[in-house]
Amino acid sequence: MISNDIVVGLFLLFQTVFGVLGNSFLMGLYIITFFIGPRLKPIDFLLIQLAFANDLVLLSKGIPQTMAALGYTNFLDDVGCKLVFYFHKVARDLSRCTTCLLSGFQVITLSPSISQWAKLKARPTKYIVQFCFFCWTFHLLANYNILVLMKDSQGSSNITERKNFVYCSAKFPVSLYIGVFVFLISLPDVLCVGIMVGTSGYMIFVLYRHHQRVQYIHGHSLKPSCSPETRxxxxxxxxxxxxxxxxxxxxILVSYIYYEKSSSFLVHTSTFLAACFPACSSFILIVGDSHVRKYWLIFWEKMITQF
Known part of the structure; x- marks a missing residue:
């Protein structure tokens, strides 16, 4: 009978391959368009960063977690554990930060010209590259503690409390420090999620008001097509x-893993849930973003004319 760990490992493997292909396609499309197509919009640089960060999330955690789920638990040494968890945490934070920036920039784009946001519309787009550079620098420096806390799964210490992550482990000086550590690493997540929820509520309000206005102008019998901004x-x-x-x-699952004795199945499941967004986001952009479809058509037109 196949164990739960192996089933989750196979799901992780499929998720990693599926997500990496989607993000790599999206990132490659934008890079090719940058060289052969029209000039990219400033917000497209955020989408490139999002695709790259998602690829890094999937590769840095999906591959080792899949190997661990399939029974290979001692394949990383101390340095390997530090680097894998460090780059995964940096990439995950970049993905979160970039999604937050996307929602913020879209709110500014949607804001009516008579509002106070109108004065800011032209400014943020000029500094998107600087925003991206700042995100990279900040998260590379902010996550240095991962290099100190992570150890290989064979390490041992009598004065520290250890949390096992199947193929690696983390050390904490005292039990109380676990709570402080979880709070500190969760605070940026909570702040970003709060911003996302606020901007999402505003975007829903603007879209609803726009829909009501369009219905009033065109009547109930006509179904006008969505504008590129709306899509x-x-x-x-x-x-x-x-x-x-x-x-x-x-x-919720991670909190349980930190404060309770966790099984390998819960650790693998947590990794799978954390990687769902990086794996699916690229396909949402490919299907839903009109700019991506436009770049795809331009790419194929260029290829056809060359042959």
Whole structure:
């Protein structure tokens, strides 16, 4: 009979391959378009960063967690554990931060010209590259503690409390420090999720008001097509809802794992839930974003004309 760990490992393997292909396709499309197509919009650089961060999340955690679920638990040494968890945490924070920035920029784009946001519409787009650089620098420096806490699964210490993550473990000086550590690493997540929820509520309000206005102008018998801005807003809104949903469910599971004696099955399940957004977000953008479809058509037109 196949164990639960092996079943979750197979799901993790499929999720990793599926997500990496989608994010790599999206990132490659934007990069190719940058060289052969029209000029990319400033917000497209955020989408490139999101796709790259999601790829890094899936590769840094999906592959080792799949190997652990399939029974290979001692394949990383101390340095390997530190680097895998460090880059996974940095990539995960970048994915969260980029999604938050996307929702914020879309709110500014949607804001009426008579509002106070109108003065800010032209400014943020000029500094998107700087925002991306700041996110990378901040998260690379902020997650240095991962390099101190993580150890290989064979390590031992009599003065520390250890939490086992199947193929690696984390050390904590005292029990109280676990709560402080979880609070500190969760605070940026909670702040970003709060911003996402607020911006999502505003976008839903703007879309509803726009729908009511269009219905009044065109009447109930006519179904006008959505504008590119509306479609982009709906896509980003779906991304935010997806992120917040998986984040909320996984946070409950992670809290249980930190404070209770966890099984390998729960650890693998937590990894699977945490990787659902990185694996699915690229396909939401590919299907829902009109700019992606436009770049795809331009790419194929260029390829056809060359041959």
């Amino acid at each position: 982009a807003t709906q896509t980003i809104l779906l991304l935010v809802i997806l992120f917040v949903s998986f984040f909320s469910v996984n946070s």
